[in-house]
Amino acid sequence: MWLKQLTVLNFKNYTESSLEFLPQVNAFAGANGAGKTNLLDAIHYLALCKSYFNPIDSQHIKRGFDWFMVQGEFVGGHAPDVISCSLKKNQKKQFKKNKKDYQRLADHIGQFPLVMISPNDASIVTEGSEERRKFMDNVISQTDNHYLDILIHYNKILLQRNTLLKQIRETGIFDIGLLDILTMQLADVGERIFTRRKQFMEEFLPEFSRYYAFLTDEAEEVGLVYDSPLMLNSFEELLRINLEKDRALERTSQGIHRDDLVFTIHEGMPLKKFGSQGQQKSFLIALKLAQYRFLKVKKKEKPLLLLDDIFDKLDEYRTRKLMQLVSEDEFGQIFLTDTDAARIKYIFEEIAQPIRIFEVNGGTVDV
Numbered sequence: 019m020w021l022k023q024l025t026v027l028n029f030k031n032y033t034e035s036s037l038e039f040l041p042q043v044n045a046f047a048g049a050n051g052a053g054k055t056n057l058l059d060a061i062h063y064l065a066l067c068k069s070y071f072n073p074i075d076s077q078h079i080k081r082g083f084d085w086f087m088v089q090g091e092f093v094g095g096h097a098p099d100v101i102s103c104s105l106k107k108n109q110k111k112q113f114k115k116n117k118k119d120y121q122r123l124a125d126h127i128g129q130f131p132l133v134m135i136s137p138n139d140a141s142i143v144t145e146g147s148e149e150r151r152k153f154m155d156n157v158i159s160q161t162d163n164h165y166l167d168i169l170i171h172y173n174k175i176l177l178q179r180n181t182l183l184k185q186i187r188e189t190g191i192f193d194i195g196l197l198d199i200l201t202m203q204l205a206d207v208g209e210r211i212f213t214r215r216k217q218f219m220e221e222f223l224p225e226f227s228r229y230y231a232f233l234t235d236e237a238e239e240v241g242l243v244y245d246s247p248l249m250l251n252s253f254e255e256l257l258r259i260n261l262e263k264d265r266a267l268e269r270t271s272q273g274i275h276r277d278d279l280v281f282t283i284h285e286g287m288p289l290k291k292f293g294s295q296g297q298q299k300s301f302l303i304a305l306k307l308a309q310y311r312f313l314k315v316k317k318k319e320k321p322l323l324l325l326d327d328i329f330d331k332l333d334e335y336r337t338r339k340l341m342q343l344v345s346e347d348e349f350g351q352i353f354l355t356d357t358d359a360a361r362i363k364y365i366f367e368e369i370a371q372p373i374r375i376f377e378v379n380g381g382t383v384d385v
């Protein structure tokens with residue numbers, strides 16, 4: 019499966035552009051701010067119904083316009099599929115496959131598996147647990163669309179339970195029956211998410227360790243551990259133990275919405291504090307390569323790989339390692355961005371990979 023054609027209309031700094039791709043490597047080259055990453059993001063929209071960088075859809079409409087559209091033609095695998103995503107200001111985002119609306123976005127996620135590696139990924143190490151849950155949920159959702167459904171369901175019940183806890187505190191009326199029902203429902207759905215995440219980590223961890231060792235020339239021990247309050251107690255027990263605390267806080271203090279991934283180096287020290295910049299970078303790339311491998315095995319096809327500005331950020335050793343994987347045919351179609359077209363040409367010519375370079379300049383593109 020690969021993306022043959024992409025059209026963007028009024029999308030970020032593009033008015034109208036249509037691009038034809040190679041099934042192998044496609045590079046967007048140009049100065050800072052030219053619009054290279056915007057094209058990767060348009061591809062991300064097609065595969066995952068949303069931006070990789072900014073969750074507010076309306077901010078992707080070109081300034082001065084009131085709608086955008088991104089359309090792409092995927093070929094290979096199944097029959098050619100034309101996917102389009104469009105948004106009119108103040109209206110709901112529309113998704114179509116071969117001109118037909120999707121009933122649910124969850125039906126689309128995972129049909130065109132995709133992995134993005136970007137400098138923004140640093141937030142997975144440096145920011146709060148939400149970023150790491152997002153990473154985990156993104157990978158699982160692309161392989162299991164029921165997972166997305168139960169996540170959405172969990173968040174709805176969580177909101178209802180929190181609203182009730184607030185009402186109890188404000189009104190003093192304690193509807194124990196309703197609280198019990200919401201507690202049981204939350205526990206039931208939460209346990210399913212916990213089981214799925216645990217199972218995912220068991221499969222993911224060996225892949226991650228293998229890629230980290232491959233990318234680094236040091237015999238450094240790194241750790242990746244799934245940490246959930248459900249490791250020690252069942253969800254129902256947890257909610258009962260914390261009932262008084264939850265009533266005082268007016269929210270559900272414990273649950274799978276607090277899950278985290280713990281990243282360590284040097285035998286258990288936090289990666290964020292004790293890992294060098296290079297070690298953190300290798301850790302992140304290993305996470306993403308393991309994500310690629312996981313999706314490839316589960317979906318039985320090669321996901322699209324989007325590399326945002328990574329050759330500028332990687333040292334020569336890691337660049338060579340990545341190129342080794344490209345030449346060993348580990349990946350399918352690749353899209354990448356770089357400020358230096360000559361560097362990209364050189365890197366891919368060295369491993370004799372066909373590449374099409376698009377020169378991007380302020381929202382226009384030349385081949």
Ligand SMILES: Nc1ncnc2c1ncn2[C@@H]1O[C@H](COP(=O)(O)OP(=O)(O)OP(=O)(O)O)[C@@H](O)[C@H]1O
Nearest residue numbers: 030031050051052053054055056077078079080081
């Ligand atoms: N809604 C929008 N309307 C118009 N322009 C936008 C919109 N959103 C973003 N842009 C413009 O897109 C440009 C950024 O594009 P992009 O991030 O793709 O650049 P880039 O070529 O990847 O740059 P870099 O090499 O610095 O990463 C900026 O000039 C920004 O102002």
